[in-house]
Amino acid sequence: MISFIIRTHEISLKQKNRSLFETQLIKNIKRHLPDATVTKLHRRFLLFLPSVTKQTYTILGSIAGIANFSEVTITSYEWEDIEKTALATFEQELAKHTQDNLTFCVKSHRGNKQYPLNSNEMNQKLGSLIIDRYPSLSVNLRNPDILLELDVLVEQKVIVFIHKQTGLGGLPVGTATHSLSFLSSGIDSPVASWLMLTRGCRVSYLNFDSFPFIGEKTKHKVIHLTKILAKYQPQTDLYIAPFANIQKAIRKQCKESMRTILYRRFMYFVANEFAKTLPDVSTYISGEALGQVASQTIENLQCTNAASEKLVLRPLIGFAKDKIIEHAKLINTYETSIEPLPDSCTLFQPQHPETKARIHNALYEEEKLDSLALIEECVANIEKHYFTTKDALYI
Ligand code: ATP
Ligand code: MG
Numbered sequence: 001m002i003s004f005i006i007r008t009h010e011i012s013l014k015q016k017n018r019s020l021f022e023t024q025l026i027k028n029i030k031r032h033l034p035d036a037t038v039t040k041l042h043r044r045f046l047l048f049l050p051s052v053t054k055q056t057y058t059i060l061g062s063i064a065g066i067a068n069f070s071e072v073t074i075t076s077y078e079w080e081d082i083e084k085t086a087l088a089t090f091e092q093e094l095a096k097h098t099q100d101n102l103t104f105c106v107k108s109h110r111g112n113k114q115y116p117l118n119s120n121e122m123n124q125k126l127g128s129l130i131i132d133r134y135p136s137l138s139v140n141l142r143n144p145d146i147l148l149e150l151d152v153l154v155e156q157k158v159i160v161f162i163h164k165q166t167g168l169g170g171l172p173v174g175t176a177t178h179s180l181s182f183l184s185s186g187i188d189s190p191v192a193s194w195l196m197l198t199r200g201c202r203v204s205y206l207n208f209d210s211f212p213f214i215g216e217k218t219k220h221k222v223i224h225l226t227k228i229l230a231k232y233q234p235q236t237d238l239y240i241a242p243f244a245n246i247q248k249a250i251r252k253q254c255k256e257s258m259r260t261i262l263y264r265r266f267m268y269f270v271a272n273e274f275a276k277t278l279p280d281v282s283t284y285i286s287g288e289a290l291g292q293v294a295s296q297t298i299e300n301l302q303c304t305n306a307a308s309e310k311l312v313l314r315p316l317i318g319f320a321k322d323k324i325i326e327h328a329k330l331i332n333t334y335e336t337s338i339e340p341l342p343d344s345c346t347l348f349q350p351q352h353p354e355t356k357a358r359i360h361n362a363l364y365e366e367e368k369l370d371s372l373a374l375i376e377e378c379v380a381n382i383e384k385h386y387f388t389t390k391d392a393l394y395i
Pocket of ligand 1: 181184293
């Protein structure tokens with residue numbers, strides 16, 4: 001069995017609700033890694049796996065709620081066992097280094113203050129043991145080539161490890177609302193979705209597709225983006241709504257400058273109806289950022305927002321584009337997002353889009369349409385795709 005210690009950060013801060021968050025995190029870990037056994041420790045977890053690959057690390061790094069983790073060797077409180085394990089772990093790491101003048105440091109944490117040796121004593125004893133064996137090594141407390149760490153747990157165990165790998169942090173998926181994220185094929189909405197995934201939301205995706213006005217390739221791009229995002233939660237649902245008829249009707253019957261606003265409002269009308277068929281969706285997610293394009297002014301956002309029956313989460317609202325791009329690169333959606341393909345909202349774009357839309361003007365335009373029939377037809381033809389972490393693209 002290979003063992004890991006899993007450390008949480010924000011969960012540790014949650015006072016009364018901590019066990020809820022911890023239970024959800026354990027559930028998520030087991031769904032991402034079905035072979036895993038998890039033991040709860042005081043504010044941490046031990047994870048056991050029959051085997052690990054490189055991908056195991058990527059998977060652990062994609063589970064929200066894990067601050068960092070380390071592959072560890074577990075030993076008893078017996079000093080002899082500790083010495084043996086510490087030395088073996090150190091030697092295994094040493095074998096990976098080829099340069100001369102190597103430096104090292106031993107850092108012990110005493111979770112159990114009753115343990116007879118304090119951290120300094122443990123560090124000194126183990127440090128001397130290593131120097132005796134390898135006199136060419138020297139100690140560097142600030143920036144060692146090899147950092148050997150020990151953690152004396154209250155559970156009568158000592159864990160020994162070398163690396164602390166940074167995790168995703170945040171809160172476990174499933175501890176907040178189930179959100180329907182409006183996923184376009186652009187840069188922003190995958191980032192917005194990811195941010196909410198790391199705040200505990202379970203996220204399902206809703207895309208509005210303008211086929212046949214745009215080709216099938218845009219749909220494949222959206223599916224590809226969803227598969228990149230599918231590694232962050234045990235199951236991911238993508239819904240693709242046929243939007244062409246609605247856009248055709250708006251183009252034909254409504255004022256040109258209002259088109260983009262009306263498209264957006266209809267996205268919410270469709271989502272409102274569709275969400276009734278999903279058991280527990282209570283919020284939407286959108287990738288809008290204030291002032292990013294002419295259409296994303298406060299007035300326009302207010303006008304769009306009025307079409308929503310649910311709270312709309314806009315995690316990017318105060319982000320500049322370069323910051324959003326940084327995030328998109330980090331989560332590997334950027335390269336896909338920038339492939340030059342048209343999206344619904346760019347279709348039949350007005351020459352001079354409205355920047356100060358008024359709700360009563362939008363309502364006036366919508367009166368010209370058979371809105372109910374358009375919405376009903378769109379909802380009835382929504383295409384459904386389901387992905388598990390097996391379908392996820394770990395790039
Ligand atoms: P993105 O914002 O994802 O980079 P974009 O910049 O082309 O794409 P905007 O015009 O900024 O899209 O749209 C703002 C938000 O509206 C998007 O972030 C997304 O949440 C939603 N949206 C736009 N077009 C679509 C679509 N075709 N399907 C689903 N949601 C969409
Ligand atoms: Mg955008």
